[in-house]
Amino acid sequence: MGSKEQHNCVSQRKILVFIVLGFLPIALFRLCFNNSFSAIVDTSLQDSASHVVITNYSSSSSQEEEAQESFDRVKEEALCDYTKGKWVRDEIGPLYNGSSCGTIKDGQNCFRHGRPDSGYLYWKWKPNQCDIPRFDANRFLDLMRDKHLAFVGDSMARNQLESLICLLSTVSSPDLVYRNGEDNKFRKWRFESHNVTVSVYWSPFLVAGLEKSGKLDHNILHLDRVDEKWGNDLERIDTVVVSVGHWFLHPAVYYESGSVLGCHSCEASNCTEIGFFDVFRKAIRTTLKAVAGKRREVILTTFSPSHFEGRPWDSLDACNMTEPYGEGKVLEGLDLEMRRIEMEEFAAAKAAVEAGVRLEALDVTAISVLRPDGHPGPYMYGDPFKNGVPERVHNDCLHWCLPGPVDTWNEIMIEMLRR
Numbered sequence: 422m423g424s425k426e427q428h429n430c431v432s433q434r435k436i437l438v439f440i441v442l443g444f445l446p447i448a449l450f451r452l453c454f455n456n457s458f459s460a461i462v463d464t465s466l467q468d469s470a471s472h473v474v475i476t477n478y479s480s481s482s483s484q485e486e487e488a489q490e491s492f493d494r495v496k497e498e499a500l501c502d503y504t505k506g507k508w509v510r511d512e513i514g515p516l517y518n519g520s521s522c523g524t525i526k527d528g529q530n531c532f533r534h535g536r537p538d539s540g541y542l543y544w545k546w547k548p549n550q551c552d553i554p555r556f557d558a559n560r561f562l563d564l565m566r567d568k569h570l571a572f573v574g575d576s577m578a579r580n581q582l583e584s585l586i587c588l589l590s591t592v593s594s595p596d597l598v599y600r601n602g603e604d605n606k607f608r609k610w611r612f613e614s615h616n617v618t619v620s621v622y623w624s625p626f627l628v629a630g631l632e633k634s635g636k637l638d639h640n641i642l643h644l645d646r647v648d649e650k651w652g653n654d655l656e657r658i659d660t661v662v663v664s665v666g667h668w669f670l671h672p673a674v675y676y677e678s679g680s681v682l683g684c685h686s687c688e689a690s691n692c693t694e695i696g697f698f699d700v701f702r703k704a705i706r707t708t709l710k711a712v713a714g715k716r717r718e719v720i721l722t723t724f725s726p727s728h729f730e731g732r733p734w735d736s737l738d739a740c741n742m743t744e745p746y747g748e749g750k751v752l753e754g755l756d757l758e759m760r761r762i763e764m765e766e767f768a769a770a771k772a773a774v775e776a777g778v779r780l781e782a783l784d785v786t787a788i789s790v791l792r793p794d795g796h797p798g799p800y801m802y803g804d805p806f807k808n809g810v811p812e813r814v815h816n817d818c819l820h821w822c823l824p825g826p827v828d829t830w831n832e833i834m835i836e837m838l839r840r
């Protein structure tokens with residue numbers, strides 16, 4: 422028992438370090454920069470890249486219905502911008518729960534950790550011009566038959582992957598065939614029923630580099646080449662989902678073609694502060710160039726917004742909302758800027774893409790900014806209030822509870838892949 426407590430203590434300390442190193446800069450960043458950004462109005466949400474054809478179909482499929490379906494599809498072609506809409510009440514609720522799916526990272530298993538409200542599970546995204554069908558796991562596995570689908574990126578990529586694994590597990594049980602790295606950073610599953618491989622690669626910058634660690638107090642990024650941890654496997658990946666962003670806010674030194682380009686938040690060294698927006702752009706550009714080199718499907722999941730909203734990360738109300746935002750909440754600040762960079766690079770890459778490569782943006786930033794209720798908050802730990810309500814509590818207002826809003830990302834993704 423003693424050793425278990427010690428273990429808990431060590432891992433809690435690790436998480437605490439993570440929070441301080443990981444969240445604090447974000448919170449500070451938001452505090453410092455939000456004001457100067459709030460004047461930026463969002464005009465970029467209108468780009469055509471975010472349009473997806475979402476067909477209204479019923480999931481049982483007789484031939485007649487399939488014919489009707491393809492007719493509907495033609496009819497609705499290019500009509501539905503799924504990024505415009507609202508979250509509406511949904512009686513049915515998620516396909517899985519925190520006890521039926523075993524693949525949910527503890528910190529995101531809000532149900533297991535005692536989150537008392539469940540209203541946040543009963544919403545669905547309703548685009549203005551169409552409906553998003555409920556996730557159909559068999560259909561997804563059929564689409565991916567004989568293929569290897571890889572998620573590449575940071576913990577948001579993992580969040581989306583874990584949602585997908587839970588959704589697919591409702592019809593076919595996956596075999597975990599590979600696991601490596603602390604915190605499940607590299608994993609691979611096989612769905613033998615459909616000869617589908619799904620994997621996840623930890624690569625928070627996408628490009629080559631080193632993450633800060635005990636010895637290194639900043640990240641090192643090489644902006645001109647992709648991280649070989651996933652780059653070396655690219656030939657064997659048919660569909661790749663990339664998702665990054667938040668790690669770019671940390672202190673870092675940037676290299677291009679072997680020489681220092683500049684740095685960010687690097688008081689100790691004497692190189693030039695260049696911020697991280699242009700660096701983020703370069704990393705996305707390098708990545709899209711690399712992945713679009715061969716017949717393949719590429720999906721860029723856009724920046725996932727957090728909801729500290731300028732409040733301290735350890736305050737009781739850091740993200741304690743229990744319902745989505747309604748109208749009037751727009752993209753601004755960091756969320757707006759990071760998404761804009763991604764959409765611009767996506768559009769440029771798409772214009773230059775080779776035949777046979779399919780490039781899609783899974784534009785979830787605006788959808789997700791409306792879901793302050795979807796984060797673990799204090800339930801990143803089990804039963805945070807079992808000894809009463811403390812003055813300060815650690816909050817995760819960045820990742821998403823599973824089940825939760827990320828399931829909708831995957832519902833939209835299947836519609837993109839079906840096209």
Ligand SMILES: *[C@@H]1O[C@H](CO)[C@@H](O)[C@H](O)[C@H]1NC(C)=O
Nearest residue numbers: 476477478479551552553554
């Ligand atoms: C599908 O479209 C029909 C008519 O076009 C509509 O009546 C029905 O409600 C739609 N179904 C869904 C699930 O959106």
Ligand SMILES: *[C@@H]1O[C@H](CO)[C@@H](O)[C@H](O)[C@H]1NC(C)=O
Nearest residue numbers: 516517518519520521522532
């Ligand atoms: C979770 O889902 C399983 C399988 O659908 C179901 O049997 C169980 O009752 C659910 N648990 C909760 C707490 O909803």
Ligand SMILES: *[C@@H]1O[C@H](CO)[C@@H](O)[C@H](O)[C@H]1NC(C)=O
Nearest residue numbers: 566567568569615616617618
């Ligand atoms: C499974 O998919 C791979 C391609 O990813 C293919 O080479 C192999 O033949 C497939 N196996 C079966 C049993 O269909």
Ligand SMILES: *[C@@H]1O[C@H](CO)[C@@H](O)[C@H](O)[C@H]1NC(C)=O
Nearest residue numbers: 674681688689690691692693
């Ligand atoms: C600072 O810059 C100078 C001149 O570029 C260089 O010689 C020196 O090594 C640098 N110092 C550090 C700590 O990087």
Ligand SMILES: *[C@@H]1O[C@H](CO)[C@@H](O)[C@H](O)[C@H]1NC(C)=O
Nearest residue numbers: 737738739740741742743744
């Ligand atoms: C959020 O926290 C604040 C401060 O503790 C509290 O006043 C408010 O009622 C909380 N809201 C919800 C929905 O729990």
